[in-house]
Amino acid sequence: MSEEPLLKVENLKTQFFTEDGTVRAVDGISFEVYEGELVGLVGESGAGKSVAALSVMRLIDSPGVIVDGEVTFKGKTLVGYEETTGEPGEPPELVEREEMLTEEEMRTQIRGREIAIIFQDPMESLNPVFTVGSQLREFIELNRDLSGTEARAEAVQMLREVGIPEPEKRYEQYPHQFSGGMRQRVLIAMALACEPSLIIADEPTTALDVTVEGQILDLVEELQRKYDTAFVWVTHDMGVVAEICDRVNVMYLGEVIEQANVEELFYDTKHPYTEALLASMPRPDRTTGELNPIRGVMPEAINPPSGCRFHSRCPDAREVCRRVHPDLRAIENGDHDGDENGRVHRAACVKHDAFDVGYPESEPLENEATGGFEVGLTQEGSR
Amino acid sequence: MGLLRYTVWRCLQAIPVLVGILTITFFLTNAIPGDPVSIMLGPTPSAEMVEQIQARYGLDRPLHERYFSYLAGVAQGDLGHSIYYDVPVLTKIIERLPVTAYLVFSAFGFALLTAIPLGVISAKRRNEPVDHVSRIVALIGVSTPSFWIGLLLIIVFSFQLGLLPATGLFLPWADPANVRGAATQFDVVVESFKRLLMPMVALGTLQMASITRIERSSMVDSLQNEYVKLARAYGVDERGVIWKHAFKPAQLPVITIVGLGLSTALGGAVLIETVFEINGMGRLIIQAINNQDYPLVMGTTFMLGALYLVGVIITDISYAYIDPRVSYGEK
Numbered sequence: 001m002s003e004e005p006l007l008k009v010e011n012l013k014t015q016f017f018t019e020d021g022t023v024r025a026v027d028g029i030s031f032e033v034y035e036g037e038l039v040g041l042v043g044e045s046g047a048g049k050s051v052a053a054l055s056v057m058r059l060i061d062s063p064g065v066i067v068d069g070e071v072t073f074k075g076k077t078l079v080g081y082e083e084t085t086g087e088p089g090e091p092p093e094l095v096e097r098e099e100m101l102t103e104e105e106m107r108t109q110i111r112g113r114e115i116a117i118i119f120q121d122p123m124e125s126l127n128p129v130f131t132v133g134s135q136l137r138e139f140i141e142l143n144r145d146l147s148g149t150e151a152r153a154e155a156v157q158m159l160r161e162v163g164i165p166e167p168e169k170r171y172e173q174y175p176h177q178f179s180g181g182m183r184q185r186v187l188i189a190m191a192l193a194c195e196p197s198l199i200i201a202d203e204p205t206t207a208l209d210v211t212v213e214g215q216i217l218d219l220v221e222e223l224q225r226k227y228d229t230a231f232v233w234v235t236h237d238m239g240v241v242a243e244i245c246d247r248v249n250v251m252y253l254g255e256v257i258e259q260a261n262v263e264e265l266f267y268d269t270k271h272p273y274t275e276a277l278l279a280s281m282p283r284p285d286r287t288t289g290e291l292n293p294i295r296g297v298m299p300e301a302i303n304p305p306s307g308c309r310f311h312s313r314c315p316d317a318r319e320v321c322r323r324v325h326p327d328l329r330a331i332e333n334g335d336h337d338g339d340e341n342g343r344v345h346r347a348a349c350v351k352h353d354a355f356d357v358g359y360p361e362s363e364p365l366e367n368e369a370t371g372g373f374e375v376g377l378t379q380e381g382s383r
Numbered sequence: 384m385g386l387l388r389y390t391v392w393r394c395l396q397a398i399p400v401l402v403g404i405l406t407i408t409f410f411l412t413n414a415i416p417g418d419p420v421s422i423m424l425g426p427t428p429s430a431e432m433v434e435q436i437q438a439r440y441g442l443d444r445p446l447h448e449r450y451f452s453y454l455a456g457v458a459q460g461d462l463g464h465s466i467y468y469d470v471p472v473l474t475k476i477i478e479r480l481p482v483t484a485y486l487v488f489s490a491f492g493f494a495l496l497t498a499i500p501l502g503v504i505s506a507k508r509r510n511e512p513v514d515h516v517s518r519i520v521a522l523i524g525v526s527t528p529s530f531w532i533g534l535l536l537i538i539v540f541s542f543q544l545g546l547l548p549a550t551g552l553f554l555p556w557a558d559p560a561n562v563r564g565a566a567t568q569f570d571v572v573v574e575s576f577k578r579l580l581m582p583m584v585a586l587g588t589l590q591m592a593s594i595t596r597i598e599r600s601s602m603v604d605s606l607q608n609e610y611v612k613l614a615r616a617y618g619v620d621e622r623g624v625i626w627k628h629a630f631k632p633a634q635l636p637v638i639t640i641v642g643l644g645l646s647t648a649l650g651g652a653v654l655i656e657t658v659f660e661i662n663g664m665g666r667l668i669i670q671a672i673n674n675q676d677y678p679l680v681m682g683t684t685f686m687l688g689a690l691y692l693v694g695v696i697i698t699d700i701s702y703a704y705i706d707p708r709v710s711y712g713e714k
Contacts, residue, residue, distance in 0.1 A: 059616055112617035124609035129632045129706060139617040174707040187613075194617065 005032035006230050007056065007198055012069035012079070014048075014055045017091050021302040025051040025064070027254035030328065032343075033198065036228040040241045040262070042277070043251035046298055049234045050120075052251070053200045055079070056232070057115055058106055065091045074197070076101060078110065112143040116191035120203040122183035126175035132186050133159075133171030136193060143194040158189040163219060181212035185219070192223060198230045205240065217243055238281050242266060247343065250274045253309040254301055256328055260345040270331050270347035272316045296368030308350065311365065318362035320350060329354045389703055393696045404688035405457060408681045409450055418442070419466045419675040440466060453681070462685070463678030467671070472682035475667065480686070482552055483663035486655070487648050489579055490587035491641070498591045499637075502598025507625060509603060517595060524592025529651045533585035533658040540581060550660040552578045582659045586651050590644045597640045598633070605633035635706055642698030646691050 010030045016023040026048045033039045041049045055066050058078060071079040080100045086092030101110065119125045127135060136155040140146060146154060152171075159167035162185040175183060184204060191199045201220075205213040221244055224231060233245060241248055241262065248265045250258040250273065258271040269275045276294040296313040299305055305312050311321035326348040350359045420436045421428065437443040441452070456463060462472035505517040541549035555575040559565045565574055605611065606629045614628040653665030660666075664683060671679035703709040 057616060059612065107618045107620060110618075111615070117613070117616045119609055119613060121609060125613050127610040127614075127628055127632060128708060138619070142618055176708045190617070 003034065006035045006037075006074065007033040007232075008070075008072045009052075009056065010070040012052065012055055012071060013067045014051050014060055014064055015067050015091075016064045017089070018063055018302075022089055023301045024254050024304065025301055026055060027301075027304070028069070029249075029251070029254070029256045031249045031256060031259060033230050033232060034343075035197070036224075036230055038224060038231040038233060038244055038246045040245035040248040041232055041234045041251060042236065042238065042241055042248055044236060044277075044294075044298055046253075046301065047251040048254040048301070049236075049251050050202050053117075053202050053232055053234050056200065057111060057117065058103075059111075059117075063091075065094075067092050067094070073110065073114065076109070078106070112139055112194050112196070114196050115198045115200060116194050116196040118184075118187045118191050118199065118201045118204045121207050122180050122187055122204075123207070125187055126178075126183055128175055131172055131174055132178065133173075136171075136186070136190055139190055140193050143196075154193060155189075158193040159186070161192070161223070162186070162189040163215075164189075180208055181216065184208060184212075184216055188216070188220065188223070192227060192229065195227075196229065198232065200232045200234070202234045203236070206235070206237070213240075220244065238278055250277065253298060253304055255309060255348065257310065257349070258347045259328060260347075261343065264345050268345070270345065270352065271349045272314045272351070273310045274347075276313075276315070308348070311367065313368050316351060317365040317367055318359060319365055320357055320359055320362035321365060324350055324355075324357045326350050326355055386700070386703060390696075390700055393699055397692050397696060400692060401685075401689060402454070404692075405454060405681075405685055406450075408684045408688070409453060412677050412680050412684075413446060415672075415675065417675055419677060422675050423466070440464075457685070462682035465671075465676055465679040465682075467674040467676040467679065472678050475679065476664070476682060476686055479662060479664050479667045481554055482661060483649075483652050483656070483665060485554055486552065486579070486582055486586060486661065486663060487645075487652055489583040490648060491590060491644075493583050493587040494590035494594055494644075495641070498594035499598055501591075502595045502637075503602055503625065503630065505595070505599040506602030506606060514599075518599070521592040521595040521599075524588045525596070527588070529585050529589055530654045530658050532588055533582065533655055536581040536585055537658070547581055548574075548578050549581075552582065552659065552661040552663070582655050582661065585658070586648060586655045589651065590641075590648060593640055593644060594637060597636050601633040601636045602629060605629040608632075631705065635702060638698055638701050638705070642694050645694035649687050649691060 009032070011028050012026055012030070013024070013028050014026040016025055029048075029052055031039070031041075041052060043049050051060065051064070054060055056071055056073075056078065058066065060066060066079055068081065068084055069079060070077070077097060077099045078101060080097040082095040082097050084092045084094055126132065133152070133155055136158065137148070137151045140151040140154050140158075141148065144151070144154070156167045156171050159170055164170050164182060164185055170178075175186075178186065187204070191201075205216050208216065217240065220231070223229075224244075233240070235241060245262050247261045248259070249256045250265070250271065252273050258265065258269075258274045260268075260270070265274065266278065269278060273294075279292045280294055282291055294313060299309070299312060305322075307320075307322040307325055308314070308317075309325075311317045314321065328346045328348045329352075330344045331347050331352050331354055349355070350357050419440070420433055420442065423436060424432055434443070441449060444452075453463065460473070462476070464470070465472050465475055468475055501517045501521075505514045508514050537549045540547045553562060553571075553575055555572040556568075557571055557575065559568055559571050562571050562574060565571045602625075606625070608629070611624060611629050614624050619628065652663065653668060655661070656663045656665035657669065664687065668680070668683045668687075670676075671683060
């Protein structure tokens with residue numbers, strides 16, 4: 001194996017304790033981010049991508065609680081519990097490990113300084129009553145130990161870097177004087193200006209129109225190469241993934257179900273959900289005028305289906321899928337057991353030989369995807 | 384650029400409003416049944432004397448003539464001559480206004496100093512015991528009449544405990560010679576403050592309660608904003624997050640409530656001055672109405688209207704100052 005990962009997430013679980021029940025938004029995910037790498041976190045709305053990303057920075061607000069798992073970043077333990085005990089449906093008693101950073105240490109050592117974030121909606125992310133420049137400068141001063149004038153110069157320089165014309169003048173302006181695309185550039189400048197090792201981008205281009213999205217993606221690629229910053233890119237758009245990501249984690253209902261570098265994910269897809277996601281992309285080379293959506297809706301994370309969580313919508317589902325919950329395993333198919341860096345292609349599907357649970361002999365399952373009756377597990381579970 | 388022109392523009396806009404206030408006050412006052420002459424002269428005056436007095440105060444002229452001459456007078460700074468006190472209305476107002484201003488501003492100072500921290504803490508600790516207590520206090524505050532609070536305070540602090548004087552109020556810079564028992568200016572300041580406390584609390588409680596409520600709800604909203612999350616994500620400490628990033632954008636509704644509260648407070652001052660026997664504008668108005676002193680009623684009402692307008696203009700200007708998105712009415 002190669003060098004240590006920059007960020008290592010293991011078995012992370014984040015739950016929301018609501019009146020309707022416990023929402024298992026992130027349910028035991030593991031992934032790594034290596035230095036300078038652009039890692040995608042992909043999935044439909046509600047898959048738990050954003051919660052996973054925010055959990056890494058411990059920015060989950062009540063009633064959300066990170067209940068289990070381990071997050072290490074540059075050898076520091078961001079999340080790590082000794083033991084967790086508690087009744088189901090209640091937030092557990094958490095005993096933090098000694099080396100786990102305190103809230104104060106998270107604030108002064110990690111947030112902004114080592115891990116920066118870009119939110120989805122550039123219209124809401126900037127404070128309307130402060131100038132763009134003063135916000136930028138405040139964060140730079142805070143995270144880079146620069147004096148006021150140095151931070152100001154740095155802020156103007158960063159605005160220029162992200163392609164904002166007349167940065168000196170723009171520095172003095174308020175957010176409402178910027179367009180959506182320009183605001184997102186400001187937020188990218190903000191993230192990069194703090195010189196973090198990792199930037200978490202939470203669907204940063206979703207709120208933008210397609211041409212602006214293209215420009216922003218080009219900008220990020222260029223700056224990422226220049227600054228060699230690692231990115232976790234949260235998105236639901238496979239097109240964006242194909243364009244910028246090095247490696248991808250596909251999420252479904254709080255779990256990572258496939259993990260691969262981007263070429264393998266697109267050309268050697270291992271999980272039926274990823275296949276369905278790829279097939280649902282509109283493609284100009286396809287001549288039929290119809291889109292190919294994934295059938296059914298994602299079940300609620302309060303009451304996830306038994307077995308494989310995708311079995312209610314999976315075209316390849318068999319009886320065994322309803323019983324066996326597949327974990328994420330390295331898929332061996334002879335050609336390779338990992339890319340040049342030893343990073344392995346993993347999938348959580350019993351179809352593959354890595355799982356020997358009797359998939360080939362099992363009866364096909366009729367469900368939302370195969371067009372039969374609705375398999376009722378999700379329906380039974382919901383009120 | 385912008386803000387100054389906006390200020391001037393808002394002041395110019397106030398002129399037609401002032402004329403409106405004058406007009407309404409003038410006609411309403413003259414619509415009150417009875418007239419000052421009959422009050423001055425008792426139940427059975429001779430017709431001759433009535434005519435004489437009416438001529439002296441110009442009451443024998445037709446209404447519209449009196450209206451226009453009144454407008455012309457006000458435009459030149461002449462609010463007329465009080466019939467009852469026999470001095471210019473303006474003199475009487477200048478004599479009474481400072482005490483009322485002292486009371487109203489102190490009440491707002493008290494309200495803001497208590498309400499803002501209370502509202503912010505309440506929002507920060509939403510649904511915790513502190514929040515519940517402050518919300519209950521605020522609810523009681525908005526639903527209790529100020530004169531009743533005043534009476535309770537007098538009963539407790541003056542009659543039961545004997546700590547504070549129940550009546551009268553003078554300014555802290557009043558002449559020690561005119562204040563009983565005060566030898567030095569310092570004594571006057573202390574005595575003035577002691578007399579201020581109860582009316583200030585009585586008048587300020589309603590303001591405090593309504594500001595607390597709006598501050599809380601506005602901060603609750605603000606704290607959920609994406610830019611507050613962003614500040615946290617960039618390592619801003621909790622104090623900075625609350626008192627800078629969340630606080631400033633949350634103050635717009637608060638300013639509106641403070642501005643609107645000014646009219647309630649001026650109205651409340653009339654009651655409080657009566658309860659505490661303070662010789663301010665409020666009591667002056669009541670005396671003027673009781674004596675059917677037309678020029679004085681019009682002058683004092685006009686003055687309160689003008690004060691309220693000043694409050695509204697200050698509100699608008701601070702709005703523009705805090706929120707860069709407020710346009711200054713320029714194309």
